[in-house]
Amino acid sequence: MWAGVERGRSLAAAVAVAPVLAAAAHVVPAGTWLSGPRQLWLPTLAGVGTTDHVALTFDDGPDPRSTPAFLAALDELAVRATFFVVGEQVLLHRRLVQDIVRRGHELAVHGWTHNRPWRPAPSREARHLAAVAQVVADVSGVFPTWYRPPYGILTGDRLLAARRTGLRPVLWTAWGRDWTPHATAESVAATILADLRGGGTVLLHDTDRHAAPDCWRAALGALPGLVGACRAAGLRVGTLGEHGVARPTHAAGGRTR
Incomplete structure (x- = not known):
């Protein structure tokens, strides 16, 4: 009798703890959004590459x-x-995407939509990430390597989806806060250069779709000064593919064409 009671209590405790564990598995990886700990403990996720190179990225x-x-x-x-x-x-702007590739730039995955992951949804994340990776491959002819989640929030289900899709999560070491309404070319460049070192990855945005109207102009205006400062310091500026960050083995999809 008592054994049955104890088993019942253990089962009830397990049922009570399960949602807590699931929530922790979803939320804890998102702590990598914090730049300081990320660069110290997870330099590959932060996008740290070879010391004579800076990776320039746009979201x-x-x-x-x-x-x-x-x-x-x-x-x-x-x-x-x-x-x-x-x-x-x-999907809406295939020719523009093809132009990005034609000009020698690298494509990477930022999600199917620009959403925040309020609740765990592992099957949805896996399905959406695989879909956008395949769309990029179909349009460009090359299966993408890199994945950066919207808002840099790398939850447990997004991390698992990236691994299943064969994508390498990468965030950044320096950003320009170019999405804010009061950003200027000068403020964006100064904010980036204050944190930027050789081997760093820069985050900027080539649109204001999820930010203050027209703020992209500040990022655009910051480019000449940013690139000039890097070159003056003896740093090359280019893609993540040239940056020396380890590439994953593509578990799903592979490369096309």
Whole structure:
């Protein structure tokens, strides 16, 4: 009798603890959003590469209102960058995505939509991430390597989805706060350069779709000064693929064409 009671109590305790454990598995990995601990303990996730190189990355596009201006500026500066694109935008603007690739830039995955992961949804995250990776591969001819979740929130289910899809999560070491309404070219460049070192990964945005209206102009205006400062310090500026961050083995999808 008493054994049965104890088993019942143990089962009840397990049932009570299970939601807590599930929530922890979902939320705890998102702590990597904190830049200081990430760079100290998880340099690969932070995007730390070879010390003579800086990776230039853009999130949230493509956007026909603003992305072409970034492509023109990068051409003028003779710089190639990595664009973390949103799947639903890729479907809407396939020619623009193809132009990004044609100009020598690298495509990476930023999610199917630009959503916040309020609740665990492992099957949905896996399905959406696989879909956007395949769309990028279909449009560009190359299966993507990198994944940066919207808002940099890498939850447990997003981390698992990335592994299943064969994508490498990577965040950043320096950002320009270019999404804010009062950002200027000068403030964006100064904010980045205050944190930037050789081997760093820079986060900017080539659109204002999820930020203050027209704030992309501040990021665009910051590019010449940012690239010039890096070159003056003897640093090359380019894509994550040139950055020396370890690449994953593609578990699903592989490379196309």
